[in-house]
Amino acid sequence: MKPITALALTFVSLLLATPAMAQFQRPDDAVKYRKAALSVMGTHFSRVGAMATGRAPFDAKAVADNMAVVETLSKLPWDAFGPGTDKGDTRALPAVWTEQAKFKAASEKMQGEVVKLNAAAKTGNLDAIKTAFGATAASCKACHDDFRKD
Ligand code: ASC
Numbered sequence: 615m616k617p618i619t620a621l622a623l624t625f626v627s628l629l630l631a632t633p634a635m636a637q638f639q640r641p642d643d644a645v646k647y648r649k650a651a652l653s654v655m656g657t658h659f660s661r662v663g664a665m666a667t668g669r670a671p672f673d674a675k676a677v678a679d680n681m682a683v684v685e686t687l688s689k690l691p692w693d694a695f696g697p698g699t700d701k702g703d704t705r706a707l708p709a710v711w712t713e714q715a716k717f718k719a720a721s722e723k724m725q726g727e728v729v730k731l732n733a734a735a736k737t738g739n740l741d742a743i744k745t746a747f748g749a750t751a752a753s754c755k756a757c758h759d760d761f762r763k764d
Pocket residue numbers: 655656657659660663751752754755
């Protein structure tokens with residue numbers, strides 16, 4: 615193998631092995647990104663919540679459309695909690711970094727509940743949506759209680 619080829623291959627494998635964190639130029643960018651993802655997710659989840667709790671008229675298509683957005687967004691924030699992103703304009707508690715396994719489990723619990731709520735949303739069954747909404751909201755709250763300043 616030519617040295618230049620070997621060098622190029624090394625470079626490419628280093629790029630592929632680079633942690634997700636490197637997708638953010640600065641820690642502040644990661645903080646902004648995860649807050650934006652969580653905020654937009656909250657907006658769409660609240661629209662589902664309004665219908666699940668009877669504060670807004672039930673519209674099965676709107677629930678399904680909003681839940682599709684929530685499911686996509688629920689996957690995004692976590693790579694943006696990398697090392698060095700505990701400072702700045704954030705309400706994330708130090709426990710995010712000192713109890714990483716617990717934080718990961720909490721994020722996975724929420725994502726799992728979102729998948730179930732999204733499945734219920736696709737059936738259009740309001741009772742199933744109500745049940746799954748309650749479980750999902752509880753998983754949001756559990757993580758906020760342990761890992762976010764109020
Ligand atoms: C929402 C939202 C949250 C959760 C949480 C559930 O609508 O934005 O963060 O529900 O309040 O307890």
